[in-house]
Amino acid sequence: MARLRTRLAACAIALATAAGTLVVGSSPAHAAANFSFHYYPSPNGYNIWINNDDRGLPAGSGRWLQDPDGPYPGDALVADDQLADGYGIEAHLSTGRIATTRGHSAPYTHYKTGNLPEGNKYYMYVCVVKGDYSNCSNSVAVYA
Structure with missing residues (x-):
């Protein structure tokens, strides 16, 4: 009788494990790339450069x-996507202003x-x- 209970328990565990594998395995999750942010004040503003650490390449900047400054008028918020990795860049200002490259192929500014x-x-x-997905x-x- 003890042997039968042990076998039934083992079967129950195996079935539960198989069912969990089927549910989890049916739609595998894709891990997001690793990004790092680097901060640089400039004479007339601020730059935040983004690196795609998985690829070891600059991804873009805000x-x-x-x-x-050059082709940009004053009080400009700029989003610059330099790497064709499937990710976009968004620059946000506390006023609600947003510059985005979402939906455009890199390179895009x-x-x-x-x-x-x-x-x-x-x-x-x-x-x-x-x-x-958003990593900020x-x-x-x-300052204006």
Whole structure:
């Protein structure tokens, strides 16, 4: 009788394990890439560079430009996607302004501009995005 209970218990465990494997195995999860954020103040704003650590390559950046800089007018929020890895870049400003490369193939740059009151302090952060996935940097203070 003890042998029968042991066999039944073993069968129950095997069935539970097999059922769990079938449910879990039916839709395998894909691990997201590893990204790191690097912070650099600049003379007229701030840069947050993103590295795709799995590939060892720069993925892109988010930038704040308080004054005109090259082709960008002042008070510009810039999202720059440099790596064709399937992820997009979003730059966010505490005003609600967002520059995004979501839905575009890399390399791609998008910027949002609009004059803000001079000297005011805002906060910027940058995210790597793909579908529902979002991995964001810490926020940094920026000024208009």
